[in-house]
Amino acid sequence: MEEILTVSQLNNNIKFLLEETFGFLWVEGEVSNLRRPQSGHVYFTLKDDKSQINAVFFRQFGACKRKTNFELEEGLKVLCRARLNVYLPRGEYQLVIESVEPLGIGALQKAFEQLKARLSAEGLFDERYKKSLPFLPHKIGVVTSPTGAVVKDILNITKRRFPVADILIAPVRVQGDEAAAEIIQALRNLHSHGSVDVIVIARGGGSLEDIAPFNDEALAREIFNSSIPIVSAVGHETDFTICDFVADLRAPTPSAAAELIVPEWMELIAKNHTFKQRLIDGYCRYLKKRKDKIAEFQARLKDPRRFIINLQIQLDYLRERLRTALYQKKQGIYNDLRQLNLRMQHQNPARQIYEKKILLKNVQENMVKSFSYRLAALRELLRKNSAVLESLSPLAVLQRGYSITRSMASGMIVRQADALSIGADVNVQLAKGNFNAKIEKISQE
Numbered sequence: 001m002e003e004i005l006t007v008s009q010l011n012n013n014i015k016f017l018l019e020e021t022f023g024f025l026w027v028e029g030e031v032s033n034l035r036r037p038q039s040g041h042v043y044f045t046l047k048d049d050k051s052q053i054n055a056v057f058f059r060q061f062g063a064c065k066r067k068t069n070f071e072l073e074e075g076l077k078v079l080c081r082a083r084l085n086v087y088l089p090r091g092e093y094q095l096v097i098e099s100v101e102p103l104g105i106g107a108l109q110k111a112f113e114q115l116k117a118r119l120s121a122e123g124l125f126d127e128r129y130k131k132s133l134p135f136l137p138h139k140i141g142v143v144t145s146p147t148g149a150v151v152k153d154i155l156n157i158t159k160r161r162f163p164v165a166d167i168l169i170a171p172v173r174v175q176g177d178e179a180a181a182e183i184i185q186a187l188r189n190l191h192s193h194g195s196v197d198v199i200v201i202a203r204g205g206g207s208l209e210d211i212a213p214f215n216d217e218a219l220a221r222e223i224f225n226s227s228i229p230i231v232s233a234v235g236h237e238t239d240f241t242i243c244d245f246v247a248d249l250r251a252p253t254p255s256a257a258a259e260l261i262v263p264e265w266m267e268l269i270a271k272n273h274t275f276k277q278r279l280i281d282g283y284c285r286y287l288k289k290r291k292d293k294i295a296e297f298q299a300r301l302k303d304p305r306r307f308i309i310n311l312q313i314q315l316d317y318l319r320e321r322l323r324t325a326l327y328q329k330k331q332g333i334y335n336d337l338r339q340l341n342l343r344m345q346h347q348n349p350a351r352q353i354y355e356k357k358i359l360l361k362n363v364q365e366n367m368v369k370s371f372s373y374r375l376a377a378l379r380e381l382l383r384k385n386s387a388v389l390e391s392l393s394p395l396a397v398l399q400r401g402y403s404i405t406r407s408m409a410s411g412m413i414v415r416q417a418d419a420l421s422i423g424a425d426v427n428v429q430l431a432k433g434n435f436n437a438k439i440e441k442i443s444q445e
Contacts, residue, residue, distance in 0.1 A: 008088065015086035018093060027095060028079045028103055029053075031072055042072060046080065046095060054094040055082065071114055077103040109208060112215050115242060119217070124224045125245045131229040133249060133261060137197035139166040140261060141190040141228075143183055144202040146171035150233075150254045154202060157255055162262035168196060174203040179213035184222045191228060198229045198261055201243055202254040205236040214241040223247055233257035398431035405429075408436065417442050 005013070029046035036042055042057040057072070072078070079102075082095040102110045119125065140158065144150050146169060158165055170186035173179040183201065190196045201223075203211065213219070214234045220242045223230050232247035233254040244250040251257035390396060398404070405414040408425035420426065424439045 007091070011086065011088050011091045014091075014093075015088060018084045018086055022084045024081060024083050024098075025095075026079060026081055027053075028077070031074060031076045031078060034072060034074050044072065046078075054092070055080065055097055056094060057097040057100065072100070073114075079103050112208075112242070115215060115217055115220075116245065119220055119242065119246065124220060129224070131248045133229050133231070134197045136162075136263070137165055137261060139168055139196050141168045141170060141193075141196040141199040142202060143170045143172055143186045143190070143199060144254070145174045148174070148204060150202045150204050153255045154200065154258045157258035158262050161259065161264050163265060165262055168193065174213065175206070175210050176213070180216035180219050183213065184219055187222055187226060187230075191226070196228055198231065199226070200231045200233055200251075200254070200257050200261065201247070202233040202257060203235065204254070205239060211235055211239060211241055214243040216242070219243065220246045231257050231261060395431065398429070401431075403428050403430050417444055 027046060029048050029052075032045040032047050032052070034042070034044045044055055044057075045052050046055045047053075078100050080095065080097045081099045082097045084093055085096045086093045123129070142151065142154055144154075151169060155167060158167060168190065170190055172182040172186045174183075187199065187201075190199055201214070203214065211234055214232075223232075223243060223246045229248045231249045231251055232241070232243040233251040233256065234241045234243055236253060249260065251260055394404070406412065406427045406429070407414055407420070408427055414420060414426065420439050420442060422439055422442065426437050426439065428435055428437055
């Protein structure tokens with residue numbers, strides 16, 4: 001009988017056979033089913049139009065992130081350097097990726113496009129955040145290599161165009177892995193200096209790998225947060241970097257940046273002379289207009305004495321009119337006062353008071369007489385009513401010897417003898433006083 005293998009032995013043999021046979025591979029395909037768990041590893045399927053294979057990109061092999069800064073995307077065609085790996089517990093094989101780059105486009109270019117799209121979506125390229133350059137900068141900060149031709153071109157152009165401007169060089173490396181960090185630190189140093197009006201980030205032309213530090217995300221955010229206007233002058237006119245998009249102004253070349261920042265000294269002098277001459281000419285025209293106006297006034301005032309005499313005559317005429325008007329006003333007021341005096345005499349309050357007193361006295365006497373008559377009539381009526389009441393009063397009946405008997409039990413007046421019983425207590429009311437009695441005999445007669 002042939003040798004019988006366990007599943008584990010079979011998988012071990014397959015693992016040894018595949019891993020030892022193939023070693024490292026270059027595999028191209030399309031990314032599908034991309035997953036990024038919290039572990040930091042990247043899992044996806046690498047496929048073509050006929051087949052597919054699982055792949056994993058472990059965190060420690062993050063070459064695409066570390067060196068090229070591009071992200072794997074769903075549907076992206078890539079070229080992977082990988083080795084085969086068999087996962088024994090499930091008997092599955094997969095590719096363990098160690099490096100990856102896009103197909104058809106360089107990794108650096110892909111990273112550039114991804115970063116550009118992301119920063120643009122965040123608004124870092126918006127025109128509303130761009131700061132204006134100062135018209136006459138006193139101090140210019142230049143972030144570039146101290147040994148290249150770029151710094152010489154900038155110094156020569158600024159000295160020729162605007163020699164009074166001070167240039168502060170912040171030397172940095174403009175190529176290599178450490179260049180972006182040095183440029184960021186240089187920007188911070190220029191900000192801490194406190195007197196820089198504008199900053200130029202400059203570098204000559206080069207390949208995409210050479211200018212890669214200027215596509216760094218941290219550098220882009222440092223430029224965006226800068227309080228000083230920044231001009232990006234990286235590469236040639238056809239080269240574009242992330243710095244160009246986020247900077248306040250993009251210059252096609254470092255030399256063009258120097259020309260954009262500072263004005264032409266002689267041109268300023270010529271403009272100043274032109275403005276001065278225009279100011280002098282304008283002032284001369286103003287003086288001439290004033291002189292012509294004065295001459296016009298002098299022509300209109302040939303003899304001021306005649307004008308004064310006319311004014312004096314007019315003044316005398318107005319004075320006489322004023323005197324007449326005041327006299328007429330005085331007479332009118334005097335006549336009004338006389339009329340008021342006569343009206344007041346007719347309306348003398350002392351006379352009216354005397355008449356009112358007489359009227360009041362007559363009214364008072366009439367009221368006293370009327371009240372006396374009324375009082376006498378009421379007294380007579382009261383006497384008659386009292387006599388009638390007196391005749392009808394039960395007390396008068398009692399005065400004639402009658403009495404009122406009430407039952408002690410009910411308090412009711414007794415009108416018939418049969419309403420009482422032998423031994424009942426009664427109260428007898430007399431004309432003066434009352435007494436209690438007990439019934440001993442009842443007679444119906």
